[in-house]
Amino acid sequence: MTTVTEAPPLAPTPVEEPRRPRRRGRHVPYWLLLPGILWLLVFFALPMVYQASTSVQTGSLEEGYKVTWHFATYWDALSEYWPQFLRSVLYAGVATVLCLLLGYPLAYLIAFRAGRWRNVILVLVIAPFFTSFLIRTLAWKTILADGGPVVGALSTLHVLDVTSWLGITAGERVLATPLAVVCGLTYNFLPFMILPLYTSLERIDGRLHEAAGDLYAKPFTAFRKVTFPLSMPGVVSGTLLTFIPASGDYVNADLLGSTDTRMVGNVIQTQFLRILDYPTAAALSFILMAAILVMVTLYIRKSGTEDLV
Amino acid sequence: MTDTNGDVRLSGISKTYGSFTAVHPLDLTVPQGSFFALLGASGCGKTTTLRMIAGLEEPTTGTVSLGDQDVTALPPYKRPVNTVFQSYALFPHLDVFENVAFGLRRRGIKSVKKQVEEMLDLVQLGEQARKKPHQLSGGQQQRVAVARALINHPKVLLLDEPLGALDLKLRRQMQLELKRIQTEVGITFIHVTHDQEEAMTMADTVAVMNAGRVEQLGSPAELYENPQSTFVANFLGTSNLIKAEVDAKSGDEIVVKAADSKLLLPAARCSAPASTGGKVLVGIRPEKISLTHADDAGSIPDGRNRITGTIADTSFIGVSTQYVVDTPVCDEFAVYAQNIERDARLVPGAEVVLHWSPAHTFGLDAAQDIDAGIESVEEEAAA
């Protein structure tokens, strides 16, 4: 009667206790979480506790440190290094805005206009990651070299006169000025802006733009009213992924800047690794962490995007 | 059938999620070799019932038995039951051949080639063996899903809305196809669907489910001709329901009064307790009704139930014409008339007499919601 050849009969194994409830995987999630979470607790959370304790210690390297609840370290650190703090926020903020302005067109291009070049451009955005970012940052030293073609062109066009007047370059130099540092920061974190932007733009149905056009929206209005609001999750996570690392960076300020462009990252690094003033370094990094957490929380509240990850 | 080895028996089975009861305690026996349909709107508990049989949900109370064996505590991979999932759940990383061979391989069968090839031939997919699921059309994917389940020779094949993703024409074709395969392999099929036409076309027995309970169980014709609740009457096809009062009971017949008309109802076809003076709902299917122009009222034979009314609307369907008639007992009386001889006078505004054989009338408990089952049909259509 059947055209199918016989498979061996299925003999389900009888169960001894037929009514035992199958509580499959009640402990499974905890076992899955255990190693990774333990790792993060020991090597991420616990260090924060140590750092908090270090920041209120006094003593010296030779005699050892003791917790003395010396909160004055915070005050001293802030009053001495507030310019570096301010500079960090300022540089990182400007770099973030520049990343958004530069990155959005490219993300838009990849998502909607690149056609079969889409993957090629994506690869070109990601591939520079594999050349060490230090090497690439050093390349900016060549690009912005004194008397080089870029500086020469900017000088001829009198752009440097304007930027000097604004105080972001000095005379005929770009290197070792705020402009160079911001330029380096923008360059370094641009992919962190482009990729989230692209991801959220790519999810947008292209027909929405057409529908907006059909409903009498001019192209730019359609962008402002439809595409841009829908890409907000990308804008939010892109700005965070740019601002947070940029505010703690010290590589760009060190390689492309001067002593006048030092950021808080430079201070922490120097205090920790050269001067060995651990309490001050710990206090500074705690202030930086707190400041960023507050800013990020406020920003996320305001932009109304809760699910970033 | 004397062989009950493949019967599916659900005893007192229920499922609650927190405070929500998806399935109320339910007893159901599906005889071996039958094509059984669980019919209902979305959220009625039909899929939950199916998943409890498959072992994918644990029942809150009750047991599931296959033949003599209690399988309630068995995980899905130890049950001799296979499922055709909604939207198929074909493994995207495996080709058609490997999808079909999956179950055999998991049971440690080494030489699967012959069986898989025969199975693919049965569902007419021999040529597509090395394609990936996403390269197939919807109908082909559906057949792979059926083959993947059937090759294991389960005692029971469970089908969860297997045709839901197909367009209408293909769905009709696949209905016949599935029915053919079922006859050929002789395995018990339990089919979950919200499409009443699909259930009636394919199944030997249909259980209509509503809000976690089985409303009525029977053959398609039985359910259609003699519904026992307003939900079944409205969900399966269309019914005209008239609110009436029991006037008298004489032997096998009940006489009811609705507005000025007296209607006859066979006592055997009345599922409501009919005591004189009590309320009942009288139902009649639209295609059982004849329509005669009021001028010819004299030609209607005696002994038929009759109601007068005015045609409110007509729509020409091709094989039939559908009329909406405004009557004193019911605002929108639906009548489907075959287009054998069309009376040109039957246009909106015409006075007409509706008449039908009392034998086609059914009676329902008037305590129910008269519109039960109507919205759910519309919701499904919209979804």
Add this chain to the structure above:
Amino acid sequence: MSLGSFGRSIRRNLVVIAGLLTLAYLLLPNIVVTVFSFNDPKGRFNYEWQKFSTDAWTDPCGVADLCGSLALSLQIAAWATLGATVLGTMIAFALVRYRFRARGAVNSLIFMPMAMPEVVMAASLLTLFLNMGTPLGFWTILIAHIMFCLSFVVTAVKARVMSMDPRLEQAAQDLYAGPFQTFIRVTLPIAAPGIAAGALLAFALSFDDFIITNFNAGSTVTFPMFVWGSAQRGTPVQINVIGTAMFLVAVLCVLAGMMVGRRSRQKA
């Protein structure tokens, strides 16, 4: 073509032009790195063009410690990728597939390392190691790298697992695959692209990390630390050679992967 229509076509393609300019900005340093890998600099620093030379390409390991640091970086990146991918994948599955207590806390703990400037994590981890008296070196670097790569792997894998139809695993169970078989035969292959993406990200992040490594390496020198040191003492051309080679290898790998992917899709 009239001036007007030329203007209009410019305006219509403004976004394309702007995007390509950004791309040029992104690639300019790589071009400079490549060009200067053929330089023959005078003095210790390779910042000014002197004359063409292939010396560095023919002798990429000609500088003391350079290739050793590169090998160390690759080794650390490989182990960190393995560790972070395994741990991160487990967490991602737990988060997507199970309901459990303290879910919010776990999510926050995953998110925090990504919302923290590297210098803060670097400094606090060093505080821990100093307090514990842990000798700095290979192991402390590896611990740190697994720590900060973990969250990125979780995010990548989670996205993939979330988009997976749970019915696929149910279908496997229905077809006689036990929990382990289901995981090996169905879950893992389908989650593989997400896991691969996470692993790739972890590798790139670990290989290129400087700030956290700088704090926790002690006297061990990874490739980025070698570059950092040379920026103070003098930059050998070989740095550019290796930077260029890494860029080319990455592009070639991705292109080859894309070709293979396209071919297998056509063949099937």
